[in-house]
Each structure stands twice: as structure tokens, then as C-alpha cells.
Amino acid sequence: MYRWWNNLQVHSRLPFARDRLVECYLWMLGVYYQPNCSRGRIILTFVIYTTTIIDDIYDSFGTSEECELFTEWVESWDPKVAHVLPKCMQYALEKIMDCHQIIDNKLAPEDKYRMTYLRNFTVDLVRNYNKEVKMREENFIPRSVEEHLQVSARTCACHLLACTSLVGMDDIATKDSFEWISTVPKIVQKLCIIVRLLDDIMTYEREQMTPHVASTMDSYMKQHNVSIEIARHKIQELKEESWKDFNGEWLEPDIDQPRKLIEAIFNLTRTMEFMYNKDDNFTNCSNLKDIIQSLFVETF
Numbered sequence: 001m002y003r004w005w006n007n008l009q010v011h012s013r014l015p016f017a018r019d020r021l022v023e024c025y026l027w028m029l030g031v032y033y034q035p036n037c038s039r040g041r042i043i044l045t046f047v048i049y050t051t052t053i054i055d056d057i058y059d060s061f062g063t064s065e066e067c068e069l070f071t072e073w074v075e076s077w078d079p080k081v082a083h084v085l086p087k088c089m090q091y092a093l094e095k096i097m098d099c100h101q102i103i104d105n106k107l108a109p110e111d112k113y114r115m116t117y118l119r120n121f122t123v124d125l126v127r128n129y130n131k132e133v134k135m136r137e138e139n140f141i142p143r144s145v146e147e148h149l150q151v152s153a154r155t156c157a158c159h160l161l162a163c164t165s166l167v168g169m170d171d172i173a174t175k176d177s178f179e180w181i182s183t184v185p186k187i188v189q190k191l192c193i194i195v196r197l198l199d200d201i202m203t204y205e206r207e208q209m210t211p212h213v214a215s216t217m218d219s220y221m222k223q224h225n226v227s228i229e230i231a232r233h234k235i236q237e238l239k240e241e242s243w244k245d246f247n248g249e250w251l252e253p254d255i256d257q258p259r260k261l262i263e264a265i266f267n268l269t270r271t272m273e274f275m276y277n278k279d280d281n282f283t284n285c286s287n288l289k290d291i292i293q294s295l296f297v298e299t300f
Helices: 003-010 018-029 038-061 064-076 079-084 087-106 114-137 145-155 158-167 175-182 186-207 216-224 228-251 259-275 285-297
Strands: none
Touching (some): 018 038, 018 285, 038 064, 038 087, 038 114, 038 158, 064 079, 064 087, 064 114, 079 087, 087 114, 114 158, 114 175, 145 186, 145 216, 158 175, 158 186, 158 259, 186 259, 216 228, 228 259
């Protein structure tokens, strides 16, 4: 019953917070649900878990100066410069390095090139997190939703997860596949937009309680001089339009990549819709208790 949990623990030196780990695993189970995809699930769970740590640093705990230093470290990928950071950030960096080393150890020698792509997407993520910190400090609201999404579509981390979904695959994911994902193709762009808009719709009220980067709804209100109610409705409409574009890519893909690879990205998108469908379940993880109980504990 708990084989998946033991597998994660055996292959990891990371001191996981159990509730968050199970929540992340549930999410990634929707991407790789097949019994023979254990490696893919574990790798995705590691990455989404460490990504939540990075997100919290930029979103809640780091000063602008500390976030700048943290970004510079990730860009350099040199653990020797980590001593200039606060202890909590040094701890986070250690976990990131451990995570990447664990993933590297799971790959065959001929597949270790995949780690470069994973690292590049991680660097892109923290750079955009750092841009949002500067936007927050300056109380900057982008003039349009389109301008907002140039940064915020990346900070949902879905382009990183799309790449990660390839890292755990067998040899069906080739060097050409990683070159393709590195261009952030349209299907991945739409994934990122869908999740960003979902997140902003579900978290807007909570985020108004503390200093926070402007959301896409703030940009829509600024762009069109409308109320929050109208902005919420329009952002919901934009999310639905993005779903239509995404489904078009899924049903009639102009992509010279294996269907199994595209299916992982499709599964990543639909599970994210589930995680944010009626609430921000990724933050309010108690909402998932009954689902976790029925999937992982109760017998059939």
C-alpha cells in the first residue's frame, strides 16, 4: 500500500514535510498514473516539492536583497558562494542540489544530458520570481494582462514541470524532444497561462491580506478601468479561451513528437485544473484529505 512512499524515502536524503509531499505526489500521480512510470512520478514529485520551497522564499520570506543573491547563486550553480546567504536559504539551496543529484543518479549515463535542460528551466524560473519581487517592491502593476503574463506565466513553474515530465521518461524522450520543450512551444505556453489565471482567480482575496505582487486581475482593472467583479469574469473567460487553444494543440498537434510525450503535458494541465477548480487546494491541502484517503489508504 505504501510502496510509493517508501520508494521516495529510500531514494532521498530530503527531510520532507509529509503532508506537502503526499499532496505533491497526488498531483504528479495524475501526470504519470501508469504503474510502470514510478521513476517519472518520483522525479516530478521531487521537483514540484523543491519548487514550493523556492516559491516561498521569493513570495514570503526573502528580502529583495536576499532574493537577488539567491538568484545569482542559482544562475551560477556554485555551492561555494552559498555562504553569503541566510541559513534558511543555504538550507533551501542544499535541498535543490540534493534534488538534482538524486535525479541525476536515476538517469542512465547516456541520459544525463537531460539535467542541463532541467537546470536551465530552474534558472529561468528563479529569474522570473526575482522580477516579481521587484514588481512587488515597486508596487508595479503591468499595463495589460499580456504584459503581466510575460513574467507571471513563467512563475507558475509549469514550463519547468513540462520539462521535468520528459526527464523521467524512457528513451522515447530524445535530445530533439528537449530542444523542442526548450522553445516553450504553444502547448506549454497555454499550460502556463491556464495555471496562472486559475491561480490568480482562486488566490486573489487571500493575497490582498499581505504585500504581494499584482495579479492579472489587477492588470485587467488597470487596463480597462473596471471593477474586480468584471475583471474576475474576464480573466475566467480568458482562461476558458486558453483551454480551447490548448485542446486544439492536443487534438490536432502540429508537433513532431511522440504522443506519449504530449500526453504527459496534457495530464499536467488537467490535474492543475483539478487542483485549483473550486479552491486553491495546493495551499488548502486539507481539501484533498478524502481524495488522498480513498486513493492511497482505503482498499478497493
